[in-house]
Amino acid sequence: MISLDASAPEQGLQPVRRFTLAEEVADQVRRAIISGQIAEGSAISEPKLAAQLAVSRVPVREALVELEHDGVVEFDHRGRCQVRQFSAEDVREIVTLRQTLEVMSARLAAQKLTAETAASLQENVQALEQETDVTNISRLDVAFHDLIMQAAGHSRLLTCWRTVRAQFELLLAKAHRWQQAHDIPVTDHALRGHRPILTAILARDADKAGQAMRQHIEDWGELNYKLGMDTEA
Amino acid sequence: MISLDASAPEQGLQPVRRFTLAEEVADQVRRAIISGQIAEGSAISEPKLAAQLAVSRVPVREALVELEHDGVVEFDHRGRCQVRQFSAEDVREIVTLRQTLEVMSARLAAQKLTAETAASLQENVQALEQETDVTNISRLDVAFHDLIMQAAGHSRLLTCWRTVRAQFELLLAKAHRWQQAHDIPVTDHALRGHRPILTAILARDADKAGQAMRQHIEDWGELNYKLGMDTEA
DNA sequence: AATTTCTAAACTGTATACAGTATATCTGAG
């Protein structure tokens, strides 16, 4: 039985989060972009999208601004919105920025490790090692990196992470789609890379965790470069 | 005489940038917050602000979202907006995140150095060394770090930088105000710190540039901690 | 047939309007 005294609210009860239409629109559109349902380079018209989703333009507008911060759409100088296309240079940027941000997160996670975090990470890695479905692999892969970011306990680092997270997801999904289309078995990239990071974090070895993370993302980058060359050829 | 053939537009002419009310509102409010004109913790009401600025709520709303991304205001779970207050932990986060981002920028700037960048940086450092007005010192200090970010030529790193830039400016302005109020001469912190960074970048020594930057921000952090202790006591 | 001109549709930026919820003020009872 929990107390209902408002002056002692630390009973595990949290303030009710209000979900706005803008957030829901952003989620839906982001997913549609990541999944390739909305193609790269597509123009996005506020009125049309609003009509499709049966909401007014206002939440749509706010959602698009959010997605711009996520780096998955961009506005031209006239205010027109379109789904972003990723050049080879963009991929390089995403890789190098991820390295910087995630090396930091891995180091902090190693330093601040708690029992709960350790459990979540172990669970995630084990689940990934047994998973075969591509969509679930993607989800678990991203979740691993999210968990470490969370574990770093650095709210502003998390803010930065949000500026690349969706782009990371997008590239990941794109790569998996390409591999499936060409009957290439989905890489065991994450499988090989995550375990060493986990081990280093569990050992509270910041240097080793950072190094493992750097290498992991470096490998991912090379995978993407190769893929990029193939897809453009 | 320049060609007006639209099919050959690379004549130094650029697409006309359209400035929106939202951007102007964001600029004004950001400046007001940084300068302390709007106090930390103040509630910001959309209708009131809109009335003061003689615009509708829509651009104000967009501006506040922008300022939230800048980290200078926050929305509570009810959607109420208020000017953010910075705890000691916040200052630590800002310092450590700046270290990560700016070490990267310094390294890249050293690697990609161009003649123009070199000139701008030298000009900036010289101007700072001769400047005595506090406001101008702040401006030049921030500009130095902006220049290096620009020189890094990494659009996504710049995006991350924007999530802390205003908070950096805010802390800087706050420190200067406090120092002035107590008749303490404005620190020569930037003066001492920038020159070594410049030298390393000009020498195209990424390691040294990164190390100098890390040290510079570390020093700035310690300055802020001391100040924080004084102001809270 | 190609190109220019004119016209109509569509889109963005901004303003206004409305509904539901929270906050604050006022009143009355104890």
Place this chain on the structure above:
DNA sequence: CTCAGATATACTGTATACAGTTTAGAAATT
């Protein structure tokens, strides 16, 4: 005088409306 309850004010989230500009298409001209 304090506190509970009721009423009024204010605010956010969303929808709708409007103006200026851009884009696309039709008509007209060479």
